[in-house]
Amino acid sequence: MRSTLPCRRERPSLRMQNDAKVSVAALSPTSISLVSSDLASFPLYRVRYGTDSTSAPLASFVFTSMQGGICRLAGLRPDTDYSVMVYGVGEAAAAHEGGSEALLASAAFKTPRQEVGEVGDISRLDMRVGRISSVEKHPDADSLYIEQIDLGEGEPRTIVSGLVKYCSPEELQGRDVIVLCNLKPRMMRGVESRGMLMRASDESKTTVEPLRPPEGSAPGDAVRVDGYQRQPYQPGDRANRAFEKVASKLRTDDQLRGTYDSAVMSTERGPCTATIEGRIS
Incomplete structure (x- = not known):
């Protein structure tokens, strides 16, 4: 799930937890990337994300490394508020929260609006x-x-x-x-x-x-x-x-x-x- 996609300059607002750093960069109205650093080491990481609406279910997926890497989320809705949480998965999570998953960082972002008009x-x-x-x-x-x-x-x-x-x-x-x-x-x-x-x-x-x-x-x-x-x-x-x-x-x-x-x-x-x-x- 790693990528070398460049980060675009329009920056959404962020909320961080603990000392971990997860930056959100808007790539398009339907996709964003997460750039991470200082996350605790785990064999697996889970990303859960969804809209801020309480009725909307969270989507999630698991991958093996997010240390200094980039994880891309696609299929998002334009001009919509989202929340995203990054968890560590595995035995090491018990040392953080006493369970199989430990919340490492969270952020909030809004996807850009869908552009209209001509390109000049x-x-x-x-x-x-x-x-x-x-x-x-x-x-x-x-x-x-x-x-x-x-x-x-x-x-x-x-x-x-x-x-x-x-x-x-x-x-x-x-x-x-x-x-x-x-x-x-x-x-x-x-x-x-x-x-x-x-x-x-x-x-x-x-x-x-x-x-x-x-x-x-x-x-x-x-x-x-x-x-x-x-x-x-x-x-x-x-x-x-x-x-x-x-x-x-x-x-x-x-x-x-x-x-x-x-x-x-x-x-x-x-x-x-x-x-x-x-x-x-």
């Missing part, structure tokens, strides 16, 4: 909500900031942006922003930048500000474009080429909403906005 170049961009946790001047470039941005990944990402002329560190500290996450990492004056902070500017580029997610957004929330599915590429050259194709059609409209070719950019809480009507880059 904009679908290939991984735009997410981020929160700036720290800002400092680049030691070798007067026009650049080095920002640490929480994207719901556990560790912040380093992003280098050219906002020194337009925003003070105090204005950026703690601010919620939109980050394009799957551009190919690049070195900027000796510092690797792993994404791009999306910003709006007027036509003369004298006023520039980061695009802002709606109130109540959380780090890692996905940004979608109305009428398009969200199917981002892995970070690299393909994502760079997709961005180059759509960049000229990214703008804020007369309602100051972020748009692509007039289609609104939003999270589940509402549209992404700025105070400037102009280009997004």
Whole structure:
């Protein structure tokens, strides 16, 4: 039951028990993967899972190893809350709970909604909500900031942006922003930048500000474009080429909403906005 499937970036909420770690990653509206570490050693492991509805029975299966591995659950319902429990099975379970099975960890997750709409170049961009946790001047470039941005990944990402002329560190500290996450990492004056902070500017580029997610957004929330599915590429050259194709059609409209070719950019809480009507880059 082991797999090397990659984990996608939209992260559901988790609940953990004991010291064991079980992470849940959404792969599609109908399947997820469990990534485990620090589980006690057992000859067998059982995974039980089901919807949060008390009337829904739990499904389960047994396999031989989950130490640092990945277990995939398929056949799930889109946009549905699930619970999952991982048990150790065998004689060693008696030392934990005095029975044949020992509960090692549990988690809760919600499968993504089923995507609708067409697939275009904009679908290939991984735009997410981020929160700036720290800002400092680049030691070798007067026009650049080095920002640490929480994207719901556990560790912040380093992003280098050219906002020194337009925003003070105090204005950026703690601010919620939109980050394009799957551009190919690049070195900027000796510092690797792993994404791009999306910003709006007027036509003369004298006023520039980061695009802002709606109130109540959380780090890692996905940004979608109305009428398009969200199917981002892995970070690299393909994502760079997709961005180059759509960049000229990214703008804020007369309602100051972020748009692509007039289609609104939003999270589940509402549209992404700025105070400037102009280009997004």
